[in-house]
Amino acid sequence: MSEALNIIKDETLTYRQELIALARLGESTDNTIRYSEAYYEGKRKGALCDLNEGVMPYRPRYICPDYDLLFEKGCAFLGIEPPTDLLEAVNALEIFYAHVPSITTYPVYLGDLDKLLTPFVEKEDPAFAKKVLKLFLLQIDKVLTDSFVHFDIGPEDNPTARMLLELTEEMQLAVPNITLKYDPERTSDDFALACIRCMLKTAKPSFANHRMFVSEWGEDYAIASCYNGLKKAGGGFTLPRMRLYECSLDASDADDFLNRVLPHYIDLQLEYMDKRVRFIVEESTFFKDNFLSTEGFVKQENFTGMFGVVGLAECCNNLLGITDKKKGFGLNREATQLGVRIMDAIEKRVSEHVAPYCDAFDHRYRLHAQVGIDTDGMQDSPGTRIPIGVEPTMLEQLEVNEIFHKYFPTGTGDIFKFEETYIKTPEAILPIIKGSLANGLRYFSGYLENNDVVRVTGYLVKKSEIEKLNQRKQSLNNVTVFGKGAQDGAHALDRRIQKHGE
Amino acid sequence: MANKAPINKIISFSNVDGPGNRTSIFFQGCGFNCLFCHNPETINLCLNCGICMEKCPAGAISRDEEGRIVWDKDQCVSCDTCIQVCPHSSSPKIRWMTTDDVMQEIHRSAPYITGITCSGGECTIWYEFMLELFKKVKEINKGCLIDSNGSFDFEQDPRILEYCDGVMLDVKAANPEWHRTLTGADRDMVMKNLRYLLAANKLYEVRTLIFPDRDRENEETVKYVSEIIQDRCFYKIIRYRPFGVREENKKLLGEWTTDEKYAEQYAQLARDLGASKAYVV
Missing domain, CATH: 3.30.70.20 (Alpha-Beta Plaits)
Incomplete structure (x- = not known):
């Protein structure tokens, strides 16, 4: 059977999923952008990976529109007037979302929804406002059927955020993903505890280190997709990744890796990014004629390239000849220190590279700890995480995270699975989040064991939906299939459980 | 020579040993020998039998x-x-530590915790050590709680209460004979501490274990405690769980966990009697 026929005959795919798969297949027939032979060789070896981003990018990978502008002046192309009440505001957003592209074809950033909607929510009867928000969330879950769809709340407490949290808990949906921008001086304990309760029951929101992001991006940043820090009215052009374990297979030892192999692959990935960024800006029409660009909802200079890495743990273990993961990266000082040397080297070389465009970032790309994909298996743990199955105590895991999170302005994070008793003691989690963010953790996610909605590597799925795929039935959420792959291949849901008394 | 104590284990993060996230320090050794003890390896010091x-x-x-x-x-x-x-209810995995040794671990967890809790075994056996430790913990502005079986006479030596935010006191039985059967010890000092710590404003919480099908004993203890504490401290009604309990004792106390609804009846009884902060775990 041809690949196209395979897609069409796959009974687990919805119509929309088939359409997306067929479009990818069509795109892959082009070979306009050519890379060096060394790049293709790296890709064949699995050392470099394009995350199936498509050979001919016709839009940036991640787009974070300026929704304030939409509410301020409306949208001429879509014929939207500035909203005057909650119904008009929600309607404007729903229409707009349908026209925001991304790698997934769905919008990966829905806005800082509490800030956007509060002026309208305040003017309505609370019960009516909540009903409107409920239908809004239902619309998102059923139409933007992809867990990389993401909105932000905070840092301050507000009635809209509270309603969104209550509805999230009540509705138990995997879409959308949510982030609380946490600032110890602006986020009250009471609001943070409400977020923790919701997080335990629905695996969201996650906690972003607001101060850290502001120091790197300014106040106008968005958390989009899994946990990606990006500039509002901007986004990410492209995100390829170095699979560090596979890279390390080329090296004879750690020094050889640092001196020869690592620079080789970094430069190839930079070559790949440069060519794609130029293509998006110069050849594709996105920045020339898409209304998002022409009406100022995004500005080309606010985009940067995301330099991804994955599998630092396995890379370090391999270079040091460590075969027992329990004695490796994250649990062994020497392996963790090698990780620091590798990340320092990557950060330095990438920051020395003058990138095309990326004007708002001094013409530099920014690092991203990629969370892995469904076909990775056990060989590359997400970003700089300690491998699933050998996690030390939560304290030790946090300490390792705190070392590595600073390298990744475009996103990294870790996920903690809590035992059932924590549902009664959310106040035991708050000091952990506060302490870790103060110590340099960038992004904290958690969920309760035995939940249906769970966080896989960065995105959310329902275990009951994975079960549907296991039974060869369709799942509306495009991301469920990634969750199934990550669980089947990398046991991603079997992470350590934080129990009482451990 | 620095003061040392035998530490069975230190848990960096605990959500069940007092409010917030706490580092729990489990001391070795206990004067009671409770039938239901779920960590009997903390009862005695090692005899080096091999x-x-x-x-x-x-x-x-x-x-x-x-x-x-x-x-x-x-x-x-x-x-x-x-x-x-181990035939002596002990463990070889004990570390004799100074307060500085313990502080080294507390310093590490300090950014993430609300405070520490000393537990066991019975931590009050190592009173001087604990006093020295609490003074050091207070210097870094963290809370200190004691989890105790109530066998130490706090009224006679209250020095530690100045540094301690509260005591979590086990009241295992009100009936003297049932207390002796359950723990091998008299109940009188426990009851004295119950009243003394409450009066001193240092009783954070009382804990009582509810056994399956022990209506009379359960009721007597819950009534006794509730009438004394009223709304002045938490009252944690704990369901008996057979996990970790020595085999021969399970036969007497039960092979199964106390039913939640059954335990809830006693929390309700406690609240009816004025112990408004009673709850089941």
Whole structure:
């Protein structure tokens, strides 16, 4: 059977999923952008990976529109007037979302929804406002059927955020993903505890280190997709990744890796990014004629390239000849220190590279700890995480995270699975989040064991939906299939459980 | 020579040993011998008999020059065989630590915790050590709680209460004979502490275990405690769980966990009697 026929005959795919798969297949027939032979060789070896981003990018990978502008002046192309009440505001957003592209074809950033909607929510009867928000969330879950769809709340407490949290808990949906921008001086304990309760029951929101992001991006940043820090009215052009374990297979030892192999692959990935960024800006029409660009909802200079890495743990273990993961990266000082040397080297070389465009970032790309994909298996743990199955105590895991999170302005994070008793003691989690963010953790996610909605590597799925795929039935959420792959291949849901008394 | 105490284990993060996230320090040794003890390996100090050394599958236990049992953490595979074969309700995995040793671990968890809790075993056996430790913990502005069986006379020596935010007191039984059966010890000092700590404003919480089908004993204890504490401290009604309980004792107390609804009746009784902060775990 041809690949196209395979897609069409796959009974687990919805119509929309088939359409997306067929479009990818069509795109892959082009070979306009050519890379060096060394790049293709790296890709064949699995050392470099394009995350199936498509050979001919016709839009940036991640787009974070300026929704304030939409509410301020409306949208001429879509014929939207500035909203005057909650119904008009929600309607404007729903229409707009349908026209925001991304790698997934769905919008990966829905806005800082509490800030956007509060002026309208305040003017309505609370019960009516909540009903409107409920239908809004239902619309998102059923139409933007992809867990990389993401909105932000905070840092301050507000009635809209509270309603969104209550509805999230009540509705138990995997879409959308949510982030609380946490600032110890602006986020009250009471609001943070409400977020923790919701997080335990629905695996969201996650906690972003607001101060850290502001120091790197300014106040106008968005958390989009899994946990990606990006500039509002901007986004990410492209995100390829170095699979560090596979890279390390080329090296004879750690020094050889640092001196020869690592620079080789970094430069190839930079070559790949440069060519794609130029293509998006110069050849594709996105920045020339898409209304998002022409009406100022995004500005080309606010985009940067995301330099991804994955599998630092396995890379370090391999270079040091460590075969027992329990004695490796994250649990062994020497392996963790090698990780620091590798990340320092990557950060330095990438920051020395003058990138095309990326004007708002001094013409530099920014690092991203990629969370892995469904076909990775056990060989590359997400970003700089300690491998699933050998996690030390939560304290030790946090300490390792705190070392590595600073390298990744475009996103990294870790996920903690809590035992059932924590549902009664959310106040035991708050000091952990506060302490870790103060110590340099960038992004904290958690969920309760035995939940249906769970966080896989960065995105959310329902275990009951994975079960549907296991039974060869369709799942509306495009991301469920990634969750199934990550669980089947990398046991991603079997992470350590934080129990009482451990 | 610095003051040392035998520490069974230190848990960096605990959500069940007082409010917030706490580092819990489990001391070795207890004057009670409770039938339901779920960590009986904390009851006695090691006698250096060597039985665990012979049975350890990982070769992690040896003797030092003076014949004392030594446990090698790095060799240990955490199978707990040593604890299961110990005939003296003890453990070879005990570290004799100074307060500075303990503080080193507390410093590490300090950014993430609300405070510490001393537990056991029975931590008040190591009173002077704990006093020294609490003074140091207060210097870094963290809370200190004591989890106690109530066998220490706090009224006679209240020095530690100045540094301690509160005591979590086990009241295992109100009936003197049932207390003796359950714990092997008299109840009078426990009751004295119940009243004294409450009056001193240092009673954070009372805990009572509810046993399956022990209507009379359960009711007598809950009534007794509730009438005294009223709304002035938490009252944690804990369901008996057979996990970790020695086999011979399960036969007397039950092979199953106390039903939640059954336990809830006693929390309700406590609240009806004025102990408004009673709850089941």
